[in-house]
Amino acid sequence: MRIVFKTSYDADIRLFKHKAQAFWYLLLFALAILLPFLISDFLIGEATLVLIWAICGMGLMVLVGQTGQASLGHAAFMAVGAYSNVLYQEHFSMPFLLSFPLAGLTAGVAGALIAMPITKLHGIYLAIATLAISVLAEDLIVIMEPLTGGVSGLFAPDIEIFGFVFNRYGNPVELYWLVLFITFLIVYLYRNMLRSPIGRSFAAVRDSEVSAKAMGINVARTKMVAFAISCFITGLGGALMGHFATIFTNETFNLIMSITLLLIIVVGGLGTIHGAFFGAIVFVMLPLVISLTRDALTVFADSGSVTIPGLESGLFGIILIGFILFEPMGIYGRWLKIRTYFELFPFYRKDMFRRQKSYLKTERTR
Amino acid sequence: MDILQLIVSGLANGCVYGLIALGFVLIYKATEAVNFAQGDFMMLGAFITLGFTNADHMGLPFWLSVILAIGIMGILGYLLDMIVLRRMFGQSQVAVVILTIALGFVIRFIAGLIWGHEPQSLESPLSGLELRFGGLVLGMDEVWVIIVTVALTALLYVFFARTKLGIGMQASSQNQLAAYYMGIPVKRIHSMIWALSGVVAAIAGILFASKGSIDPTAGLLGIKAFAAAVIGGFGSLPGALLGGIIVGLVEPFAARYMPAGYSQIFPYLILVVMLVVRPHGILSQIQTKKV
Structure with a gap:
């Protein structure tokens, strides 16, 4: 266990707590850059998808994890991002560099x-x-069909930056690097937001609205800013999702997607950037694991391919229930517990991460 | 006459929404949590009845399978609370919301696994019969839906207002800890209310399935029932029925007099407007809020 002796406020809000932490994160980033040399093009496509989901997840995380406001409708803002990005490019012939932000x-x-x-x-x-x-x-x-193409959807052109074309199938590695760069920018923005006054007021509103108000925070405005930042990030994720999917319709950004997004951040771990990434990895890898298992079973049992419709969402639901019941802090929370166990070895106690229980009172007669 | 016809079919639809909303409200009234899987409960209740009744499944007599389905859904609700939701005791409301959403996913998956994803219709003795008043033709199923819903709402209202158990349920919602100190078995009351809402969901499902076909995604109807519950005021039983009827009546008229595509957004539009203007519904239960 490393003890960081803080002598100034700057030390408290530093991006990395200590040098070793900075080293590990830089190593992770380097690994992420070098990933295309380690795995196949197909898996790079999946990795790109993980990053895009993680961006969308981070967007929702600002709202749910940092500010404590539940949203079951974030796919709507992904849709706004995806549609407006393509429409800006088509109708105003804007370059990607301008239409994306x-x-x-x-x-x-x-x-x-x-x-x-x-x-x-x-x-x-x-x-x-x-x-x-x-x-x-x-x-x-669907109603705004002249603009959005209605049920037949909208076709997203390839991303083009200064004449260089990024295509999911043509050059997946370059697309991966582009998305990785955008992800890096958003993580940096997110981290900086958390240590600025606005990020602190988010946490205050999450933990107790009454005491936040008492500390002089304008609760309504803070919530609005949280919504704006959250939807901004989710919109960027949605725009990337549009490019990645190449064609999208009203069905792409449906209610199930909104809920999926919420499930991703809960499985990953609420209130942490890591959580958005862990959740996205689980969500993207699940279909892969299912199909691999199916292939293995077919070879093993020699019984022809068995497909069960709806298996993915059902399995995801079961995983989620398991997490909420047994590990409400998500994958990242479990990792923290394991790490603390080894750091403090033999002094770890079972109740170290225990959460305070609160007994419900009605909202109706207060 | 045309308009009367629309009103009756709207009323019947609205009653189904109202019944699902009743399920939300019951749980909300007693545990202060919202069951986002209530629509899927309804679907499950409908499929269980269908599985018992239909000739190509088990072929039991209709009324026997109704009783069986209601019993099974009640036990299921009780067990669900005992095994899953009791562990959530003392955690935030949003966690329960997410849990019930996940539960909905699982129920939809299981129903699809057992009964398949094709729409099926329940072979009930109610469907196909007609009542005629002059030029007005009423489906027997629609009349039944309305009668059962109104009777059930009245029964539950009396249960909450008059009986010892009902008042205990309200008390456990208003302040868990205080209710516990007063000797109310809060945990058992929670399980009982989940069982009750399972029963209501089964009844809603049977009525819904006898009006038309069902498939595992029928549970998404629950979202419309949210509109009903919010319009009527979450926490008020007659309010849930009122909200359901409003949503049910608006739908056919919007479908008739509005251009295609606009009609289906109406329930949600009303919901959003309601939340903005009067978040606590028509029959509000909110009293002054103090810090």
Whole structure:
């Protein structure tokens, strides 16, 4: 166990707690850059997908993990990002470098506008309102057919930066590096946001609205900013998802996707950047593992291929229930526990990470 | 006459929404949690009945399988709370929300595994019969839906307002710890309310399936029932029925008088507007909020 002796406020908000931590993260980043030389092109495509999901997950994490506001409707903002990105490129013939951040901004503004009336709501009411927004967005895409192509969808052109073309099938490795670079920028932005006053006020609002108010935080505005930043990041993820999927319709960004996004961050671990990545890895790898197992079983049992429709979402649901019941802090929480166990060996106690229980009182007569 | 016809079919649809909403409200009233899998519960109840009744499955008499399905759903609800949800005691509401969403995924998967993903219809003695009043033709199934829903809501209302158990349930919601100190078995009450909402879901499912066909995604109807519960005021039983009827009535009229594509967004539009304007519903239970 390393003890960091903090002598100034700067030491408290430093990006890395100590040199060793910086070393490990840089090593991870270097490994991520070198990944294409280690695995096949198909797996690089999956790795790109992991990064894109992680970006979207980080977007939702700002809202759910940092600010404590549940949203069941974030696919709507992915859709805003994806559609506006392509529309800017097509109708205003903007280059990707301009349309991409603008798509994020559009989603952010949309999020802020929607947040204004609904941040008054709490807990389940907020969850239901965002659920309705997700369903509405799906139908609105169909209604706005002249712009969005309705049910036949929209075709996303290849990403082009200064004449260099990125295509999922043509040059997956370069696309992976591009997405990795964007992911790096967003992680950096996220980390910086967390140690700035706004990030601290997010945590205050999450932990107790009443005491945040007492500390002089404008709760309604903080929630709105959280929505805006969250939707900005999710919109960027959605724009990338659009390019990755090459064609997308109203069905792409449906309610199931909203819920999937929430499940990703819960499985990964709420309130941490790591959680978004772990969750995305689990979600992307699950179909791969299922198909591999199926192949193995077919070879083993020699019984022809068995396909069970809906197996993935069912299995994901079971995994999620397991996590909520037995490891509410997600994969990252489990990792922290294991690490602490070895760091403190033989002094680890079972209740070290125990959470305080709170007994419910009604919201209705308060 | 046309409009009357629309009203009746809207009422019947609305009653099904109201019944699902009733399931939300029951659980919310007693445990302060929201069961996002209530729609899937309804679907499961419908499929269990279908599995017992239909000739190509087990072919039992309809009324026997209704009783069996209701019993099974009640036991299932009780066990679900005892095994899964009791562990969530003392954790945040949002965690319960996510848990029940995941539960919905699993129920949909299991139903698809057992009964397949094709739409099926329940062979019930209610379907096909008609009542005629002058020019008005009412399906027997629709009349039954309305009668059963109203009776059930009234019964549950009396149960919560008058009986000792019902009041105990309300108390355990208003303050778990205080209720526990007063000698109310809070944990058992939670399990009982889950069993009750399982029963209500089974009834809703049977009525829904006798009106048309069902498939494992029918549970997504639950989202419309959310609209119903919010419009009526979460936590109010008559409110849930009222909200359900409003949603049910708006739908056919919007489908008739609005251009295609716009009608299906109406329930959600009402829901969002309601949440913005009057978040606690028509029959609100919220009293002044103090810090």
